């Protein structure tokens with residue numbers, strides 16, 4: 135009897151089934167990346183701001199983070215500077231620069247600058263800056279090299295996996311308290327020696343139960 139399908143057809147059929155499965159896996163993988171990944175989390179996306187405030191310029195002038203983010207060590211909220219903080223310098227320098235017009239207008243009209251938020255976690259997540267700062271977690275671990283950002287962008291996804299990776303292994307990320315605000319920090323001895331030492335000294339716990347962040 136004559137063969138209806140050529141012998142190779144079997145292989146073709148198998149190959150196309152395998153191909154289809156591969157395609158499905160790939161497509162769902164892409165969807166997962168899309169919904170969970172950097173894109174939807176606005177990582178490295180620059181937002182419109184009411185004034186072109188450059189961290190790159192100001193941090194490299196040697197101004198401490200706490201000069202503007204005054205409550206970062208003491209409260210959940212890091213704090214954003216009021217117009218008066220900008221004017222403490224800009225009433226004397228660069229007083230006529232066009233780029234500072236929105237800042238001057240804000241002061242004249244007594245209308246706060248509405249900075250667009252870059253980092254956030256959903257309402258059902260509890261976050262607190264002060265404990266991280268006091269336990270030796272650098273701004274850089276969560277916000278990246280702010281000193282290289284003309285306008286700040288979000289450096290990390292801030293997804294649950296991101297938080298948990300460090301909560302499980304704080305020794306990999308901890309630094310001496312006096313280095314928390316340092317950008318481009320390099321440990322003076324290897325992190326595998328220094329990390330556990332600091333974890334013991336600062337009595338850092340591994341906070342991984344759900345209640346830590348979902349209360």
Ligand code: HEC
Pocket residue numbers: 183187189192193197198199200201202203214215249250251252253254273274277280281285286315317
């Ligand atoms: C001279 C004031 C000033 C200094 C110094 C400063 N910042 Fe800022 N920072 C601002 C202003 C104003 C904003 C809001 C505008 C913006 O997001 O660009 C901001 C926003 C941020 C944001 C984003 C906030 C959000 O919306 O999620 C981060 C993160 C940040 N600063 C980190 C730092 C770190 C880390 C340092 C120190 C290395 C620092 N800043 C130093 C003024 C300052």
Ligand code: HEC
Pocket residue numbers: 185186187188191192195197202215219220221222223224227228231233234237
């Ligand atoms: C401690 C002093 C100081 C404070 C506080 C300060 N600035 Fe500045 N700012 C400077 C200096 C100095 C320059 C000039 C920087 C340069 O040319 O390198 C500058 C430059 C600028 C410029 C011109 C563009 C640029 O980045 O070079 C803008 C816009 C500006 N600042 C906005 C702000 C805003 C908004 C705030 C408040 C959130 C602020 N500054 C707070 C010192 C300060």
Ligand code: HEC
Pocket residue numbers: 199203206210211212213214253254255256261263266267271272273274275276277292314315
């Ligand atoms: C463990 C991670 C982590 C560290 C360390 C950290 N931040 Fe944040 N930061 C966040 C998260 C998460 C948010 C968003 C908070 C929210 O939505 O309530 C945020 C928000 C901010 C904001 C916006 C205002 C606010 O509080 O919501 C500023 C400004 C800021 N951080 C500055 C800093 C500075 C300066 C440091 C270092 C002294 C620092 N952060 C260290 C995770 C961190």
Ligand code: HEC
Pocket residue numbers: 255259260261262265266269271275276292293296297298300301304307337338339340341346347
């Ligand atoms: C790079 C390390 C690191 C990252 C990233 C990190 N944490 Fe933490 N977190 C810590 C350390 C260290 C502590 C302090 C543990 C202790 O109290 O001993 C802590 C403590 C906390 C606490 C306890 C606060 C309290 O008052 O009991 C909360 C809540 C928290 N983190 C939320 C978060 C959330 C939400 C994220 C992600 C957006 C996050 N953390 C990311 C290191 C980190």
Ligand code: HEC
Pocket residue numbers: 255256259292293294297298301341342343344345346347348
């Ligand atoms: C260190 C902080 C932290 C801990 C501990 C933590 N979560 Fe989360 N969780 C988060 C953050 C941050 C998000 C928000 C992620 C986002 O922006 O979508 C989140 C989101 C979630 C969501 C929403 C879906 C998702 O994955 O985004 C669920 C469900 C959840 N957490 C359950 C849990 C459970 C169950 C535990 C305990 C086993 C737990 N979480 C422990 C930080 C934490």
